[in-house]
Amino acid sequence: MIDKRYDLIIIGAGASGIMAALSALKDSKRVLVIDNQEAPLRKVKISGGGRCNFTNLDMSADHYISENPHFIKSALKQFRVSDFLEEMDRNNVQYHERKLGQIFCKHSATDIINYLLDQSNGADFLFNTDIRSLQKNSNIFEVETSKGYFNSTSVIISTGGISFPNLGVSNFAVETAKKFGLNVIDFTPALVPLRLENPYTELAGTALPCRVSIGKRFFYDDLLFTHKGLSGPATLKISSYWSKGDTVTIDLLPNENIKQIIDQEKTSKLKQRIHALMKNYFTSKVANWILYETDIDNKNIQELSNHQVDLLNNFIHFFTVKPVGNMGYDMAEICKGGVDTKELSSKTFETIKVSGLYFIGEAVDVAGNLGGYNIWFAFASGFIAGKCQTDKKL
Numbered sequence: 001m002i003d004k005r006y007d008l009i010i011i012g013a014g015a016s017g018i019m020a021a022l023s024a025l026k027d028s029k030r031v032l033v034i035d036n037q038e039a040p041l042r043k044v045k046i047s048g049g050g051r052c053n054f055t056n057l058d059m060s061a062d063h064y065i066s067e068n069p070h071f072i073k074s075a076l077k078q079f080r081v082s083d084f085l086e087e088m089d090r091n092n093v094q095y096h097e098r099k100l101g102q103i104f105c106k107h108s109a110t111d112i113i114n115y116l117l118d119q120s121n122g123a124d125f126l127f128n129t130d131i132r133s134l135q136k137n138s139n140i141f142e143v144e145t146s147k148g149y150f151n152s153t154s155v156i157i158s159t160g161g162i163s164f165p166n167l168g169v170s171n172f173a174v175e176t177a178k179k180f181g182l183n184v185i186d187f188t189p190a191l192v193p194l195r196l197e198n199p200y201t202e203l204a205g206t207a208l209p210c211r212v213s214i215g216k217r218f219f220y221d222d223l224l225f226t227h228k229g230l231s232g233p234a235t236l237k238i239s240s241y242w243s244k245g246d247t248v249t250i251d252l253l254p255n256e257n258i259k260q261i262i263d264q265e266k267t268s269k270l271k272q273r274i275h276a277l278m279k280n281y282f283t284s285k286v287a288n289w290i291l292y293e294t295d296i297d298n299k300n301i302q303e304l305s306n307h308q309v310d311l312l313n314n315f316i317h318f319f320t321v322k323p324v325g326n327m328g329y330d331m332a333e334i335c336k337g338g339v340d341t342k343e344l345s346s347k348t349f350e351t352i353k354v355s356g357l358y359f360i361g362e363a364v365d366v367a368g369n370l371g372g373y374n375i376w377f378a379f380a381s382g383f384i385a386g387k388c389q390t391d392k393k394l
């Protein structure tokens, strides 16, 4: 039976909220988790292509964007990747490392979901439940929902961001923060494909390993040409740093020096055509496209002028695009922005102005790069906020 009085009410049963419940229950707290959808952890279920990339072996604050880049340091110290992986081992949740230190569930995201639900099953859960109001009176939070009134000493808000609207997302965290007089940074889509005015549709579906950069920020990963512009992990990563008007520079052959390669070939007795040489590094389609864009005929390498070699070198290593926008919340993996970290204790995620009120996960102005960093922040902030309930009883 659902009680009316709890030590802790958690609003939002995603990665951060369920982790907060799990953590608070370690101290036998009475915990109620409320979600407006029919099931918990729905983003985790589809994350990482169904295999949930839940953390990364290369973990540091450098992989996070926030108005306060130092904010996350304390959380990363308190909640360590190695400890969590040991916990996964103890509970037979199988995982494996993919490139760039990314840790995925070996079989399915369901494995980690089952672990989280199993460990949090001492909490009461209310699904398909709307929050009608949330108030604090005489140190007690009063939560009015579509299924009744509930009280608690603490409230953790873990309702995430607003990307992937078909999952029933809401602005609840930001609106509630404002209601309690807290500053928020507007949400914007991040980890999102970029739109080009004149997309390279002839290459749509083609992926290639690249170095993408905006100013000093760069990433090495696969870039995918699409009918609308650019996608793939390299694009998603750099998109979080992109603002309207920014130019993205792409090195299409980041581990080679095409000028050196051509100059060397020029001295060879072998008469090779430029397209044949390019095919050592690119697909035929991409080689055709580069020659077309640089207006260079498929001639013998020895016949290329210095100017043409420079053209090829510039195109391949310093290809630039000026996106006209991004693909919006429908296709953004996460949101940048959220509750201003200045309003929160970096050690507990409790708001400084309203004791007992916490914000965690994507609702907070901490956005991770692609590679397991967002679920990790959700887990870390949830675990820490849940753990902080030790001395609080109704």
Ligand SMILES: Cc1cc2nc3c(=O)[nH]c(=O)nc-3n(C[C@H](O)[C@H](O)[C@H](O)COP(=O)(O)OP(=O)(O)OC[C@H]3O[C@@H](n4cnc5c(N)ncnc54)[C@H](O)[C@@H]3O)c2cc1C
Pocket: 011, 012, 013, 014, 015, 016, 017, 034, 035, 036, 037, 039, 040, 041, 042, 043, 044, 046, 047, 048, 049, 052, 053, 054, 055, 129, 130, 131, 158, 159, 160, 161, 163, 164, 167, 168, 169, 170, 171, 172, 332, 333, 334, 360, 361, 362, 363, 371, 372, 373, 374, 375, 376, 378
């Ligand atoms: C397609 C996709 C793939 C992804 N893959 C990865 C990945 O592999 N690795 C990674 O690190 N990150 C990934 N992410 C990002 C990651 O899933 C999120 O950053 C993370 O789940 C955020 O956790 P959260 O608990 O803050 O919010 P969420 O997981 O979004 O949970 C919020 C919960 O709050 C509930 N809620 C919302 N509004 C209300 C309301 N008004 N009342 C009550 N309940 C409410 C929602 O129903 C939901 O259950 C991916 C995201 C997407 C969209």
